[in-house]
Amino acid sequence: MINTQYITHENTRFNYLQGAEMALRGGCKWVQLRMKEASDEEFICIGRQLSEMCKAHGATFLLDDRVHLVRQLGADGVHLGKNDMPVDEARKLFGDTPCIIGGTANTFSDIERLYQQGADYIGCGPFRYTETKKNLAPTLGLEGYKELLAKMKARGIGLPLIAIGGILRSDVKAIIELGVSGIAVSGTVLNAVDPIEEMKLLINLM
Secondary structure (H helix, E strand, C coil), X not given: CCCEEEECCCCCCCCHHHHHHHHHHCCCCEEEECCCCCCHHHHHXXXXXXXXXXXXXCCEEXXXXXHHHCCCCCCCEEEECXXXXXXXXXXXXXXXXXXXXXXXXXXXXXXXXXXXXXXXXXXXXXXXXXXXXXXXXXCCHHHHHHHHHHHHHHHCXXXXXXXXXXXXXXXXXXXXXXXXXXXXXCHHHHCCCCHXXXXXXXXXXX
């Protein structure tokens, strides 16, 4: 499982593609295209370009939510939020086609559900408040992850747990020491003075 993931976003300086390109140039090997408010037409336009970028950099390319566009865009898989299609339903649609399917969790019951549905990994958060996502679930902090990881171990759930949500470079060491499998970042890279260098520094910490 790739341990440093970049989730696309945009700000006043950079658009979705520019941000993803800088993350890739910084060494990121896992990019998730997330454009919640975009139409399928807009998503496809960006997705085609990002798919080629990821191939050029040898990076895994996932879509957020849009299961129906995975094959069309040549993506490696999909990440499903709590209000999106269930993981097992998406798996049936892909049939024998190999596909990475991850899911979002905030509580242990979410983790159990995703495990039972056959998710490949769990994006768990938010670590702290973040402006990159609307309808934010309760923040977890270090103690929240510690508790969830302990429950996972007790129940024999060995899925990779990826921490997400407002994570800064200064947080990484403490988060990783808890035993999570990796981190997912967005704003901390996009808002950095030098996004490429910021991604390099994050990867080195991992």
